Amino acid sequence: MSMNDEVLFEGEHLQFRRRLGWEYVEHRTAKESVMIVASTDEGRLVLVDEMRPAVDARVVCLPAGLVGDEGPEDRERAARRELAEETGYEAAQVELLGRGPGSPGMSSEIVNFYRARGVRLAGAQGDREREEIRVHIVSPEELPAWTRNREAEGILIDPKVWAGLFLSGSRP
16 A cells, blocks of 8 residues: 555455545455466466456356465465366466466456366365356367357456457467
8 A cells, every 4th residue: 555545445355545636446465467368288278257246247257366365475376276266176286477467457366377277077166155156177179159248148257358368478
């Protein structure tokens, strides 16, 4: 928080702030997030969809979550943890692809894109019931038609899916 920041409101998870006349939000417990472009040995992608109250719709996205929201951890550990919690998959290899602001006009959050290779189902999803997360395994070739079908069902597609695929070189 800068000396010029004014806290407008503090919720359980977010702070609403103003700096230089600009209003934005910041996570109270974490400043960064991870998004994971996960693929099986066969090259199939691991995606999730979940209900997002802010847009009043289910949203297809990459497995993702906050870094250090429950205590100190590095980004790679957060990527591995979130992949396992949201999907039940574990990765043989994880590497940073790139990072940057996810929505710089309204949030201070920095998004870290990771590639996870050689993912295998290792157990049950951790927060599946609470977050109502559905896991999808889709080949890159099927992805354009698959996403069109989801949109026809009223499900939104997070554009960061496409950004992550671009960064990883896994273009459909």
